[in-house]
Amino acid sequence: MEFIHIATELIIGYIALLFTTKLLGRTQITQITPFDFISALVLGELVGNALYDKDVGLAKILFAVTLWGTLIYVTELITQKKKGLREILEGKPSIIISNGKIVYSELKKNHLDLNQLQHLLRQKDIFSIREVEHAILETNGTVSVMKKAKYEQPTREDHHMPLSPVVLPVTLIIDGEVIWDNLSESGFTEAWLKQQIRSFGFQDYKDILYAEWQEGKGMHMQPY
Helix, strand or coil, rough: CHHHHHHHHHHHHHHHHHHHHHHCHHHHHHHHCCCHHCCCCCCCCHHHHHCCCCCCCCHHHHHHHHHHHHHHHHHHHHHHHCCCHHHHHCCCCCEEECCCCCCCHHHHHHCCCCHHHHHHHHCCCCHHHHEEEEECCCCCCCEEEEEEEHHHHHHHHHHCCCCCCCCCCCEEEECCCCCHHHHCCCCCCHHHHHHHHHHHHCCHHHHHHEEEEEEECEEEEEEC
8 A cells, every 4th residue: 555655646746747847848958047956856856755754645745846836937927027036046148258368257256167168168169268259158057159250160261261350249128128238338328229229110128029239230129
């Protein structure tokens, strides 16, 4: 009877976890953040510990999994609406190499040493930091890299083509909210941004899902 009891709880827990992970979406695996990682661990522990606790029945397992899953789901909804809270829970990308130079302050802030940086770059098939123009540490711990122009594949040097400068695009609007720091650092004003929005046929920031500016390519804007 004890084995039947464990088997029953395990099957019910399996179904509950499967349903919860499907509800929360695939970011639990493919775009996992530190918050997602901790949430997944706790969710698994709730079921694992309950299997061998005789005082915990099926109803308590289902209640615990449902409550925890609901808390995570509500948190995800909130982070979709509130940009400030999104940065607290999920973090934000950090530029760790800028214009070919390592930004040591950002490495230190993200507790990343140079050996770890080299390891992350090698995962992108980059074996020398001199090849990198810009590198961004993403919230899931991976690195996105923009190579210097002469190291692009196929390389411009191979075809004796003139080198063009590598320019990092600047995000100006996310989820209908202006990233004021980026706008200011790029040397633009609010009046300029409003003019750009009107040129695309829109009237307000809240109409825009995403907007970025890149030197030489201009504005890219996507509405909701």
